[in-house]
């Protein structure tokens with residue numbers, strides 16, 4: 001439920017705020033004075049032509065990069081410095097443009113690996129799979145099995161992920177991110193390289209993650225059909241600057257967006 005007319009309620013509704021963020025690499029300005037927010041429970045798309053700064057923005061949000069200027073506020077707390085593991089522990093999970101999985105490990109083990117942040121038993125117990133570690137592992141395993149059921153990948157649970165088709169690898173990567181039970185899930189081009197059927201499956205899973213678990217999602221995606229169907233709101237970047245921000249319908253009608261992005265073949 002959003003209450004944009006009530007500034008206090010609207011403020012509470014914001015899960016993550018990006019305020020005047022700039023990011024430079026030597027002479028290249030990847031982001032210039034970008035501000036937008038992500039509200040609790042929404043699907044927020046970040047779009048723009050190649051090199052617009054989308055991945056750089058995701059990297060700032062999950063702590064890979066530190067903004068040169070500006071700041072990011074997550075759950076009401078300003079983050080002066082942030083490392084990826086701290087972002088993950090705080091509830092931000094991420095998938096990558098190019099699948100980043102342990103290729104020789106099974107689907108099950110890859111998703112279990114995503115669960116490691118939630119495990120408390122110390123390394124000694126985990127190593128020997130004794131006592132507290134065994135009990136804990138069984139509990140985590142149940143969560144992981146639920147994710148496997150949810151993503152309909154039971155049939156590949158023992159398969160090394162390197163042997164899987166690309167679309168399924170992307171699904172396993174989503175599973176690994178879900179194993180962290182994130183509050184904010186960042187998806188970098190979740191449909192890239194997929195055929196139509198794989199895209200439809202992935203869209204359905206993203207939608208269901210949002211609906212069933214209430215997970216807030218920010219995604220970068222080039223497929224405009226997917227973006228316009230899935231997203232509650234869309235922020236548009238061009239040359240590192242924000243040029244539009246609104247509902248899919250508003251953004252679609254925005255002349256700057258049409259000129260910058262939708263009008264060009266991608």
Ligand SMILES: Nc1ncnc2c1ncn2[C@@H]1O[C@H](COP(=O)(O)OP(=O)(O)OP(=O)(O)O)[C@@H](O)[C@H]1O
Nearest residue numbers: 025028029030048049050051052053054055056057
């Ligand atoms: N590590 C880096 N070092 C130097 N320049 C970088 C680095 N990362 C990104 N850039 C530059 O910053 C700009 C924004 O890149 P970014 O990858 O964020 O864009 P993008 O919108 O995600 O593009 P794409 O759609 O192609 O993935 C580009 O000019 C890029 O070359």
